[in-house]
Amino acid sequence: MSQPIVELCAVDKSYGSNQVLKNMSFSLKAGEVLGLFGHNGAGKSTMMKLILGLIEPDAGSVVALGHTPTDMGSQTYRRQFGYLPENVSFYDQLSGLDVLSYFAKLKGYRTKEVKRLLNDVGLTESAKRAVKTYSKGMRQRLGLAQALLGEPKLLLLDEPTVGLDPVATEDFYHMVDRLKDQGCAVILCSHVLPGVESHIDRAMIIKKGKQVTLGTLKELRHFAELPVEIKVRGVQVSTLPSALMNYVQISTKSNDPSVCFYVAQQEKLSVLRQLTQLPDIQDLDIRQPSLSDLYSYFQSEEAQTVTTEAQTQSVPLASRVEVTV
């Protein structure tokens, strides 16, 4: 077993009377990507600041790359991680090259590295222009280059894809995948849920400072027990056998000719068998609950009880999930 890169153990943090994190625990291994999701003010940034060593926990412990981040001797630790803050900003009057060179020097890296990184994020041509002339996306890419200085072992990315166009977003996720393959651990906060799912190993959803759920998407789908959506074209609701009628939900969009069935994971195969035998069927789409669906579910009120229940008996259920998903 390798040492975890980041380990939080029963961490509490308050600002005055406002408790921002409650009993937060998790660990992250090398080469693992953790998605951190929650509403604004849920405690995502506070968690990052704890790992960065900018603030100290009131209770519990934080260990990152074998260091306590707030320790005076953590300067070596600080060379090994990269951080992209939310709404990153730089010295506007300096050029992109100057900004990145300054940060590289502070971290003890050379200018050669800077040029390579600027090239990686596609800023070579505008490297000599002042940052104030940069678009939001360009600033974000400069922020990424800054976070990637010196091949970090741990990356903390707060809303990394905000302001990036689809191509740049795709490039960014490729970069994350590559770093992950090299053994870099990544914590990624995002509000933009579509697109993230295929790049994270586990997701943690937090709500008002508390961890609501933590697991792989497969596990989360299981905890949530959200139905699979099966969209069928060519059938008439009126002609459906009564066994299938229970799963139908009439579309609110009246011009949509397809019929939607919402089926529990366990019943998916049996329902599919019945559907494919319908004589008029033209087409069929299956959609697993997406990260967005899971997010809304876990943020909703009823999630609290369901999750704790599911987590307590997760072992036997998890084996069932393997079969059903």
Next chain:
Amino acid sequence: MSQLLIVASKEFKDGFRNRWIIAITLIYAIFSLGLAYFGSAASGTVGFTSLETTIISLASLAVILIPLIALMLAYNTFVGEYEQGTMLLLLTYPISRTVLLLGKFLGQAVIMLVSAILGFGVAAMAIIINGEVDTTQALTAFSWFIVSASLLGWIFIALAYVISLSVKEKSQAAGLALVVWFFFVLVYDLGLLALLVVENGAISTQFLSSLLFFNPTDVFRLINYQVINASEYSGVLQLAQGNGNNLFSLLMVMSGWIIIPLAISSIIFKKREV
């Protein structure tokens, strides 16, 4: 050590890029040349009068101008980085807050020093080249003037840091900087004068003259009066005339005025949450 220099050189380059160095140099050069050659225009004569008159009027103008320049240069140093968000990023880098603070101070201190050497140096050269004074005497007086002017600038940079780290917004820092300037440049000496009038000999002169040490602008003027061996001290400075404060102790007082505010800034910086 190297990180100190990285931060310092960035601050210095910023000062260069923002035209601070050129602007301060020009201001210094214009007012020192102006005072040297037109300082006595009011009395009907134009041209260089004497080294003593020049240094004394330079010192009187410098106590108003230099604190203002230094406060303007530095008030934004920390609150600005907090406001624009770069401080959050900087503090996650492998650099301690003390080194960051000292690096910024070093960079801005060099800006004040270089401008003083260039700006006042021009006036010194003009006076010397024209052969109107004894070269050694002029060089000594101007060297001390440049050193003490730089010290005065550094003191107000350090005071600006205390302000910059104590407030949440730039505009508050600017307002407080103005209050600090007003206090040391005008209020303090007026208060001291008022005290002199009221006490009417009840308080020892020894004590009263030591009150001058609590205003760095007075200490700055005392240094220059001392160097030029001025025959007549002006205003509240008369308290210290003939006191025999040696230059070394005056320089120590100036150094204290740099070190203490820097230490306070460093403590505030360490306690401040991002």
